[in-house]
Amino acid sequence: MKLEKKFVQDERKAEYYGSLLSSREHARELRIFHLKGRLLKMWQDAFLRFSKEKCQFEDRAIVLSGLTGIGEEILSALLTMYLLYLVSIRTLSVGDFAFLVSIMWSLTGSILAILNIVTQELMGNYEYVKNYDEFVGSVNRDGPSGMECRSGSGRPEFRELVLHNVSYSYPNQEGKAVSSVSIRIKRGEVVSILGDNGSGKSTLSKIVCGILQDYDGDVLMNGENYRDIPHGTLSRFFGVAFQDFARYSLSVRENIGFGCIEEIDDGSLVGKAAEVGGLTEMVGGLPAGIDTVVGKEYDPDGEELSGGQWQRIALARAYMGEPEFLILDEPTASIDPLEEIRLLSHFRGIVRNRTALLVSHRIGFAKLADRILIMEKGEIVESGTHEELLSQRGRYYMMFNAQKGLYAEDGNNSE
The missing domain is CATH 1.20.120 (Four Helix Bundle (Hemerythrin (Met), subunit A))
Known part of the structure; x- marks a missing residue:
C-alpha cells in the first residue's frame, strides 16, 4: 500500500x-x-x-x-x-x-x-x-530519423497541390463522403471550403493532409503523386488544426511544440507560434507562464482553459515550425460568434503570405480566402471569390444572408 x-x-x-x-x-x-x-x-x-x-x-x-x-x-x-x-x-x-x-x-x-x-x-x-x-x-529517443523539421533549411518547398477526380467513402457508408472533386491550389493561395455539417469538407481536408489514403482518384504535390511520397515527407508540408483537436494535459509549451516535435526545445519558435496564435496575454497570466500545465487529467493543480483558449493553442500548434501549407478545419467551431470575431484578426495574420486551406461552415472565416469552394453532399457546387459568389445569388448567397448578422462588427457584410 x-x-x-x-x-x-x-x-x-x-x-x-x-x-x-x-x-x-x-x-x-x-x-x-x-x-x-x-x-x-x-x-x-x-x-x-x-x-x-x-x-x-x-x-x-x-x-x-x-x-x-x-x-x-x-x-x-x-x-x-x-x-x-x-x-x-x-x-x-x-x-x-x-x-x-x-x-x-x-x-x-x-x-x-x-x-x-x-x-x-x-x-x-x-x-x-x-x-x-x-x-x-527499443525506441529511437532522438525522434524521427531521416527527417528535417519544417522550419529547417531542408524543408520541402510547396508549389502546387492538385486533386483530380478524388472520391472517398467511409466503411459501410451509403454514398460518398467526397465525390469526384477536382481542385488546384497554388503557392500563396488561401482557399476556403464552406458547407454544412456532413457536406464532406472535413473529409476532403484529411485527404489533402494525407490522413485518409484509400481514396479514388489522384492527389499530386508539386507534380508527384501522394501514393509515391513517404508519409514522413508529405506531412512536413502541413500545419494542421483539426476540428476535434487534441487537448494535451501537459505544459502550454509542449501543447504548442508538438506541432513540430523536432524543434520543441527551440524557445524562439515556440514563442513565435504562441504569438501568432494570440496566446501572449493568456501565457502572461498563467502561474508558470508557458510552462504551466493545462488540464487536470493527472495534475490537480493544472490550469483549466476555456474553449477559445484551447482553440488558440491548436492554432499555435498548427503554425509551429512555420509550415508551408496550413490546414485549419473548423477553427471556430467550439467558440461563440463574439470570440470568433476577435479571432478573425489572428487568422488574417496566420494565413498572410501563406498557402492555406480553411474549412468552415461560417462565412466570417470563409471571407478571409482568395477563393471559396461550396460543398454539398461531397461535391463542389460553387467556386469563386466572395463578391463573385454573392453576385451568383446561389448557395453562398443564401448562407451569407443567413449568417451576416453575426458579423455586423466586421463592417463588410453588404452585397
Missing part, C-alpha cells in the same frame, strides 16, 4: 501518456506531428520511476514464495518419515498413519494452491513490466 501511494502520480502520468498513444482521438495528430517518440519517452520515464521498485518487490515476493514452497515440501517429507517411524515401532497403526498423511497432504495442497495463485499473479505483472520496458527501450 505504501508503495502504491508513493508512486500514484507517476502511475497516473504513465496512464495518461499511454492513452495519448493509443486513443483514437489523438491518432491523427500523433501521426502527422510525429509525436510517437516523444510521448513514448515521457511514458517510459514515468513508468520506470514506479515500476523499478515494484519489480524489486515482486522479485522478493517470488523468491520468498519459492522458499516457502520448498520449506513446506521438506517439512511434509520429514513429518511423513516421522509417522513411518512411529508405525515401525508399533506406536501408530497403519490406519492412523494413512489418515494423518492424507490430512497433511490435503492441507499442503491447499496452501500450495494459494501460493501458486499469488506467485502467478506476481510473475504475470513482472513479465508485463519486462515486456513493456523492452519495447519502449
Whole structure:
C-alpha cells in the first residue's frame, strides 16, 4: 500500500501518456506531428520511476514464495518419515498413519494452491513490466530519423497541390463522403471550403493532409503523386488544426511544440507560434507562464482553459515550425460568434503570405480566402471569390444572408 501511494502520480502520468498513444482521438495528430517518440519517452520515464521498485518487490515476493514452497515440501517429507517411524515401532497403526498423511497432504495442497495463485499473479505483472520496458527501450529517443523539421533549411518547398477526380467513402457508408472533386491550389493561395455539417469538407481536408489514403482518384504535390511520397515527407508540408483537436494535459509549451516535435526545445519558435496564435496575454497570466500545465487529467493543480483558449493553442500548434501549407478545419467551431470575431484578426495574420486551406461552415472565416469552394453532399457546387459568389445569388448567397448578422462588427457584410 505504501508503495502504491508513493508512486500514484507517476502511475497516473504513465496512464495518461499511454492513452495519448493509443486513443483514437489523438491518432491523427500523433501521426502527422510525429509525436510517437516523444510521448513514448515521457511514458517510459514515468513508468520506470514506479515500476523499478515494484519489480524489486515482486522479485522478493517470488523468491520468498519459492522458499516457502520448498520449506513446506521438506517439512511434509520429514513429518511423513516421522509417522513411518512411529508405525515401525508399533506406536501408530497403519490406519492412523494413512489418515494423518492424507490430512497433511490435503492441507499442503491447499496452501500450495494459494501460493501458486499469488506467485502467478506476481510473475504475470513482472513479465508485463519486462515486456513493456523492452519495447519502449527499443525506441529511437532522438525522434524521427531521416527527417528535417519544417522550419529547417531542408524543408520541402510547396508549389502546387492538385486533386483530380478524388472520391472517398467511409466503411459501410451509403454514398460518398467526397465525390469526384477536382481542385488546384497554388503557392500563396488561401482557399476556403464552406458547407454544412456532413457536406464532406472535413473529409476532403484529411485527404489533402494525407490522413485518409484509400481514396479514388489522384492527389499530386508539386507534380508527384501522394501514393509515391513517404508519409514522413508529405506531412512536413502541413500545419494542421483539426476540428476535434487534441487537448494535451501537459505544459502550454509542449501543447504548442508538438506541432513540430523536432524543434520543441527551440524557445524562439515556440514563442513565435504562441504569438501568432494570440496566446501572449493568456501565457502572461498563467502561474508558470508557458510552462504551466493545462488540464487536470493527472495534475490537480493544472490550469483549466476555456474553449477559445484551447482553440488558440491548436492554432499555435498548427503554425509551429512555420509550415508551408496550413490546414485549419473548423477553427471556430467550439467558440461563440463574439470570440470568433476577435479571432478573425489572428487568422488574417496566420494565413498572410501563406498557402492555406480553411474549412468552415461560417462565412466570417470563409471571407478571409482568395477563393471559396461550396460543398454539398461531397461535391463542389460553387467556386469563386466572395463578391463573385454573392453576385451568383446561389448557395453562398443564401448562407451569407443567413449568417451576416453575426458579423455586423466586421463592417463588410453588404452585397
